[in-house]
Amino acid sequence: MPDNLPPDAALAVTDLSFAIDGIRLIHPMGFKVRRGRRLVVLGPNGAGKSLLLRLCHGLLRPDTGQIHRNDHHPAGRRAHAMVFQTPVMLRRSVFDNVTHALAAIGVPVAQLKSRAVEALNRFGLIGLADRPARWLSGGEQQRLAIARAWALRPELLFLDEPSAALDPSATRSIEAMLGDLHAEGVTLMMSTHDLSQARRLADDVLFLASGSLVEAGEAQRFFNDPQTAQARAFIAGDLVW
Amino acid sequence: MDDASPFMAALTLILRLDPAFLSIVGLSLRVTLTAVCLAALIGLPLGALLAVSRFRGRSVVIVAINALMGLPPVVVGLTFFLLLSRSGPLGSFGLLFTPSAMIIAQASLVLPIVIALTRQTVEDLWANYREYLLSIGMGPKQAIMTLLWDARFSLATALLAGFGRATAEVGAVLIVGGNIAGVTRMMTTAIALETSKGDLALALGLGIILVGITLLVNALAFGMSRIGVRHAG
Numbered sequence: 001m002p003d004n005l006p007p008d009a010a011l012a013v014t015d016l017s018f019a020i021d022g023i024r025l026i027h028p029m030g031f032k033v034r035r036g037r038r039l040v041v042l043g044p045n046g047a048g049k050s051l052l053l054r055l056c057h058g059l060l061r062p063d064t065g066q067i068h069r070n071d072h073h074p075a076g077r078r079a080h081a082m083v084f085q086t087p088v089m090l091r092r093s094v095f096d097n098v099t100h101a102l103a104a105i106g107v108p109v110a111q112l113k114s115r116a117v118e119a120l121n122r123f124g125l126i127g128l129a130d131r132p133a134r135w136l137s138g139g140e141q142q143r144l145a146i147a148r149a150w151a152l153r154p155e156l157l158f159l160d161e162p163s164a165a166l167d168p169s170a171t172r173s174i175e176a177m178l179g180d181l182h183a184e185g186v187t188l189m190m191s192t193h194d195l196s197q198a199r200r201l202a203d204d205v206l207f208l209a210s211g212s213l214v215e216a217g218e219a220q221r222f223f224n225d226p227q228t229a230q231a232r233a234f235i236a237g238d239l240v241w
Numbered sequence: 242m243d244d245a246s247p248f249m250a251a252l253t254l255i256l257r258l259d260p261a262f263l264s265i266v267g268l269s270l271r272v273t274l275t276a277v278c279l280a281a282l283i284g285l286p287l288g289a290l291l292a293v294s295r296f297r298g299r300s301v302v303i304v305a306i307n308a309l310m311g312l313p314p315v316v317v318g319l320t321f322f323l324l325l326s327r328s329g330p331l332g333s334f335g336l337l338f339t340p341s342a343m344i345i346a347q348a349s350l351v352l353p354i355v356i357a358l359t360r361q362t363v364e365d366l367w368a369n370y371r372e373y374l375l376s377i378g379m380g381p382k383q384a385i386m387t388l389l390w391d392a393r394f395s396l397a398t399a400l401l402a403g404f405g406r407a408t409a410e411v412g413a414v415l416i417v418g419g420n421i422a423g424v425t426r427m428m429t430t431a432i433a434l435e436t437s438k439g440d441l442a443l444a445l446g447l448g449i450i451l452v453g454i455t456l457l458v459n460a461l462a463f464g465m466s467r468i469g470v471r472h473a474g
Contacts, residue, residue, distance in 0.1 A: 054372075057376065059372055059375055073378070078377065078378065081376065084372065084373065088369060088372070088373035089369060090370070090387070090391055091366075092391065100387065104374075105377060105378060106385060119405040132471075166302045179405050226313075
């Protein structure tokens with residue numbers, strides 16, 4: 001376990017800020033992601049949700065502050081993984097997309113096939129195993145992206161607007177998958193601008209606006225009794241400035 | 242009849258599988274294919290590395306390599322002539338006027354094409370893959386392997402473009418090879434020589450084969466991209 005990570009947290013952030021070309025896009029903020037919970041990062045477009053997830057996952061380097069997370073990847077596992085808004089599909093078959101990720105994290109060749117089959121079975125994609133991944137529909141691609149991340153057995157999974165580009169039925173299927181992951185004990189940190197989706201999925205909420213953390217807390221309290229005018233306006237469906 | 246006879250003679254030469262004629266075609270293919278393989282071995286990883294790395298002066302390197310794609314073959318020939326001649330820095334290897342010298346010269350002509358086209362193709366793919374490959378913890382070496390594999394159909398086209406440049410050029414192989422009959426005489430150098438000597442039949446016969454190879458290469462490139470779409474999406 002890394003230092004400074006409280007036992008009940010999968011991720012803890014202190015004083016985090018981030019700027020590009022001198023423009024501050026994430027203002028100093030701190031929070032933690034509780035183990036086994038679904039944290040939804042909520043806010044309008046441009047609030048800094050995607051940036052925050054990338055910082056937490058380690059794709060971007062913060063300008064100030066600390067991100068405490070478990071970076072110890074046991075053999076054949078990844079401590080944390082990420083699913084992107086636009087799924088990145090390698091120009092290979094569905095099956096090879098999964099084995100490629102498994103090989104990348106050092107899963108022995110002898111286990112690649114069984115672990116890939118397990119992941120594709122788990123999420124109902126085994127029938128598409130031989131299909132070029134880029135030929136799948138948007139909903140199927142995102143399902144593959146989640147199955148591929150699940151195959152890495154992460155304890156913490158970041159999801160950046162995983163259903164923003166999908167139709168309602170594909171969105172429901174993604175949400176069901178996330179429910180399953182939660183039931184298995186995976187900690188989820190997910191961004192969305194969709195208020196009703198946040199209501200359906202969130203255990204905890206981080207509410208961002210213009211790169212600042214406006215409000216954080218348990219989802220039920222956040223939705224029933226928002227503490228700030230900005231959160232009240234967002235929940236009421238107004239534009240937040 | 243004067244117009245038709247060299248053409249008929251050329252066809253006879255091809256259909257009779259004349260040994261001297263075949264040896265010229267064979268040497269051409271051997272030299273050019275070896276040169277393209279060498280250029281691929283060096284150029285694919287270098288192009289991919291250039292695509293994924295960021296360093297000061299990177300744009301200068303890219304412009305320089307793009308410019309080298311248009312390098313005149315005679316200048317390449319002259320350069321390697323100076324390097325490989327008896328008194329040159331690499332003279333002790335005794336390579337001048339051998340097929341090896343022609344392979345080296347042609348590989349140098351093809352290399353910038355392979356690097357530049359690989360860099361372009363892989364960079365586009367890298368823009369799409371970058372975050373994901375970093376997310377699953379891939380280092381530069383693994384990422385380059387992934388990118389080269391996923392770009393394989395486009396890269397095959399890049400190699401065929403390099404092959405096209407090598408088969409078509411005269412200047413470099415003429416200077417470093419010397420156009421010695423039976424040793425370093427290639428299709429293009431033979432055409433140049435036979436035309437000036439007035440043996441139009443041999444020149445025309447080789448010309449027909451050369452055009453045929455070019456057609457074949459383009460058909461392969463086309464087929465390759467179609468297969469790529471089918472299998473990789």
